[in-house]
Each structure stands twice: as structure tokens, then as C-alpha cells.
Amino acid sequence: MNGSTAVHGALECIDEERTAVTDRGAAFETFARRVRAVPAERPVSTVSGHATAATPVAMATERSTRETTAATAADRCVTVREAFAETVRPHSIADHETDESLVETLAAELTEDVAVALATETGWTPALKRAVLESVATRRREVESLQELLRSERHTVEDAIDSIEEITAWLRSTADESLLQCDFDALRRKHERLEGYRSRLETLAAERQAQLTESTNRYGRGGTQRRTVVTSIYADLSVRHPVLSSATRLNEICGGCQRTVRAHLTRRV
Structure with a gap:
């Protein structure tokens, strides 16, 4: 009976889906672990607890520190995006017939706000790190x-x-x-x-x-x-x-x- 064949085929479909879902869960777990390993820092202006004398040397040092911190924060956003691309993205786009950009996949999985923050590299702050991990927790x-x-x-x-x-x-x-x-x-x-x-x-x-x-x-x-x-x-x-x-x-x-x-x-x- 064709219907009987179909219902037996349903078991195969379920098992295939279970494997895919398990792999997706493992991918999010790996991504979360890699995200936790990326240190987040507050903006330089909020790190110091005391005022700095406005001397040329101090101003140059502060500007250099800001630039270094901004570059580091941007690099860490890149690190997180790369971790996502290597872990979660392959499972997210597995059934897609059309190409989807990394930012679009980030938005679909981690919310648009998180995707924009990571894409614009405005800073890998504790707040952004927390938002990424909260989105991952929701997906898990x-x-x-x-x-x-x-x-x-x-x-x-x-x-x-x-x-x-x-x-x-x-x-x-x-x-x-x-x-x-x-x-x-x-x-x-x-x-x-x-x-x-x-x-x-x-x-x-x-x-x-x-x-x-x-x-x-x-x-x-x-x-x-x-x-x-x-x-x-x-x-x-x-x-x-x-x-x-x-x-x-x-x-x-x-x-x-x-x-x-x-x-x-x-x-x-």
C-alpha cells in the first residue's frame, strides 16, 4: 500500500531532521564557547576612574589608546563573525536555495541589532557580548x-x-x-x-x-x-x-x- 510506504518513509525523514537539529544545537554550543573566549572591554572613556591632565603628551597617549582599543574591538567583532560563519551559518543556510549574506544570516539567528553591531564593528563591549550569548541561549x-x-x-x-x-x-x-x-x-x-x-x-x-x-x-x-x-x-x-x-x-x-x-x-x- 502506497500510504504504508509513506508512513514508513516518515521515520527516515524524522531521523534525518533529528540529526540536523542535533548538529545545529552542537554548532550553537561551539559558537557560544568561542564567543565567551573573546574578551570584551568597556570604552576607554569609562575605564579610568580619575581625570587626566590635558597635556600634549597625555592627550596623544589617550588618543593612541583610544585608537588601539577601537582597532582591538573591531578585530574582536570580526573574530565573532568568523566564529559564527564557521559554526552556525552552514546549518542555518543548509536548506536555502538562494545565497544569503553573512549579515542576513546573523540577523536571522541573532537579531538585527546584534547583526548590525557586529557588522559595523562599533565595539565588542560587554553589552554586545551579553546580547550575542542571550540570542544563542534562545536558539538553543x-x-x-x-x-x-x-x-x-x-x-x-x-x-x-x-x-x-x-x-x-x-x-x-x-x-x-x-x-x-x-x-x-x-x-x-x-x-x-x-x-x-x-x-x-x-x-x-x-x-x-x-x-x-x-x-x-x-x-x-x-x-x-x-x-x-x-x-x-x-x-x-x-x-x-x-x-x-x-x-x-x-x-x-x-x-x-x-x-x-x-x-x-x-x-x-
Whole structure:
């Protein structure tokens, strides 16, 4: 059954997504570690706690210090951007069909304010460092949330496969039986069994529909429907909702078999 194939293919999609999400989480963890290793300094004007005499030598020294500090701060912004490009960016743009600049990726992952600050190299200050790490922490929480959703999704698909395989196995085992050779009681039992299978499949589909309307915070506060995330996971399959497709198709098959059995029952009355 094509639907059965689709629902089995769903497991492969989930496992591929879990690997990608795990790698993304590891990339953010590595990036955070490298960011923490880059020291941040306050602007020179706020470092000294006492006034400096306005002599030519002192002014020249202060100007030189400012220039050196600014250059160092700019270099550290570059260091952070390079760390991001080497760790997070490959995972962020993996599914993109068009080129995206580093600044655009920074904005997408770490907010526009952080991206602008790093791109303009205005200074690697404690505040900017803190903002970068806070953005990373948010992304890592989203990764954990998605990992939890994928674990739940795999459990759902596995349960669906168990039911589908049980029903299809019974259908195949009885495919070669002649209904003409079945007595009334045997036909009635077949009819009741098919009715039970159809009820299970309808319940499976209804529960799946309800599950798809649940919210997930993958995309930040407020989240989005689970349906959106699931559709993305199964984008490479021939059907976007393999569980629903399989349950619906198998229910139709059971319905057809049940109508055939019912027709034989009515002839025996």
C-alpha cells in the first residue's frame, strides 16, 4: 500500500531532521564557547576612574589608546563573525536555495541589532557580548523544543505504523479467502473485525488532526501550529501528511472490504 510506504518513509525523514537539529544545537554550543573566549572591554572613556591632565603628551597617549582599543574591538567583532560563519551559518543556510549574506544570516539567528553591531564593528563591549550569548541561549532553547517535538513525532508515527501493519497483515492473510465458502457467522466476524479496524483508523486520524493544531515555539514566542513544522519535516515525501494519508487510505480499503462482506451477509439472510 502506497500510504504504508509513506508512513514508513516518515521515520527516515524524522531521523534525518533529528540529526540536523542535533548538529545545529552542537554548532550553537561551539559558537557560544568561542564567543565567551573573546574578551570584551568597556570604552576607554569609562575605564579610568580619575581625570587626566590635558597635556600634549597625555592627550596623544589617550588618543593612541583610544585608537588601539577601537582597532582591538573591531578585530574582536570580526573574530565573532568568523566564529559564527564557521559554526552556525552552514546549518542555518543548509536548506536555502538562494545565497544569503553573512549579515542576513546573523540577523536571522541573532537579531538585527546584534547583526548590525557586529557588522559595523562599533565595539565588542560587554553589552554586545551579553546580547550575542542571550540570542544563542534562545536558539538553543528552540533546538531543545524541536528535539522534544521530534521525539514525540517519532513515537506517534511508530504507534501509527504498529496499527497499520496489524491491519494490513490481516487483510493480506484473508485476501485469498473465498467469501462464498464462509458461513454466516464467519462473515459476521469479518464484518465486525473490519468495523473495529475502521473505528481505530478513524480515531487515529482524529487524534492526529488534533495533534497537528497544537502549538510549538520553534519560531519563538507564541509559536506556530505543529502542522507547519510537520509539513516541513515531510517536505521530501510524496505526501505531506503520511500518517493521515495512510490512515485514510487504509480506512477506505477496509470500507470496501466491509461492503463486500455485507453484500454476502445480506444474501444469507
